[in-house]
Amino acid sequence: MNNRAAVMHGVHDVRMEERPVPEPGPKEVLVEIKAVGVCGSDVHYYEEGRIGTFVVREPLILGHESMGTVAGLGPESTKHEIGDRVTLEPGIPDGTCRECRAGRYNLCPNVRFFATPPIDGAFANYVTIHEDFAFTLPDELSDNAGALMEPLSVGIWSCRKAGVRAGDRVLVTGAGPIGLLAMQVALASGATEVTVTDVARERLDLARKTGATRVVNVAEEPLAEAGIEADALIECSGNERALDDGIHCLRPAGTAVVVGMGPGETANVPLAYVQTQEIWLTGTFRYANTYPTAISLAATGRVNLDAIVTGHFGLEETDSALQASKNDPANVKPMVLPNGGS
Ligand SMILES: NC(=O)c1ccc[n+]([C@@H]2O[C@H](COP(=O)([O-])OP(=O)(O)OC[C@H]3O[C@@H](n4cnc5c(N)ncnc54)[C@H](O)[C@@H]3O)[C@@H](O)[C@H]2O)c1
Ligand SMILES: [Zn+2]
Structure with a gap:
């Protein structure tokens, strides 16, 4: 297995690199990424190297609107099977602080959020994630739709x-x-x-x-x-x-x-x-407890996510994907497909 990744080294500097396939830890799953939406925040990091107090100091993999298939199970992981199509909720809170215990886990001060320095995101072949933050997708939803549960949230x-x-x-x-x-x-x-x-x-x-x-x-x-x-x-x-x-x-x-x-x-x-x-x-800051709602709204056709998708790029073209919306306002949601996709 190879793990290619589009790694941001600085402003307008994204390089293709080979990274080790990550090992899923306890209660984690390994996910082969199929589709990743380009978000305005990815574009900000790419254009300016920072968003407010979050500064890209070390090489960083961008991308946090993602889905894929489960390709490996860590120890004690029980929720998924190899091959499950899953959408990834990209912010993992600590689960124990005051905000988490009050259900406001989007305000957890210790959250580890994909593509927010120093946490790597999903413009790569593989990522690992806690099994509770990988949600099974119904077959009728496209890969693109699966990735867009994040902005829908x-x-x-x-x-x-x-x-x-x-x-x-x-x-x-x-x-x-x-x-x-x-x-x-x-x-x-x-x-x-x-x-x-x-x-x-x-x-x-x-x-x-x-x-x-x-x-x-x-x-x-x-x-x-x-x-x-x-x-x-x-x-x-x-x-x-x-x-x-x-x-x-x-x-x-x-x-x-x-x-x-x-x-x-x-x-x-x-x-x-x-x-x-x-x-x-x-x-509002991000979201909490929205993924099940997002999946059912999309699966029942109440919300059409495919309608906002305006372009597809391979992983090697992540650079162009990050520039697409800046160059043309008609490019609302460019998608990167790291391992092909539907
Ligand atoms: N609160 C959160 O958790 C959260 C999460 C995601 C994104 N955001 C923020 O939400 C905003 C929207 O995100 P996006 O990805 O859709 O960004 P976007 O830049 O694609 O969309 C912003 C839109 O606003 C339009 N606009 C500019 N001036 C306007 C005006 N005066 N009146 C009406 N529209 C105007 C732009 O033409 C553009 O289409 C961004 O500021 C982003 O940072 C917040
Ligand atoms: Zn917390």
């Missing part, structure tokens, strides 16, 4: 935080993969109006194709003039103006969920509006 978590209910009107700002999937989950949760905004026409076209009831190109029509009233805002652009204008679209006592990460540590929020209208404002 971000969408599910944002809708849970927004408390989206049947009949709700939801505003999603930003039609990247995260906004597009948050939109689909809002619809699956019973929202009857879901407006999606962006500045890129191609992305709004995809939003409409995948179910948005209205799209607004804020480069042409400012959100403030679009006449929107929403029960919930799910901000998925990281743009300060989108957050400000989006909050102003909320009905009294509406909920604003900040998913998008802006470039800075701080951003302006319309505090007087939040205060006088009793707006609920919350952030």
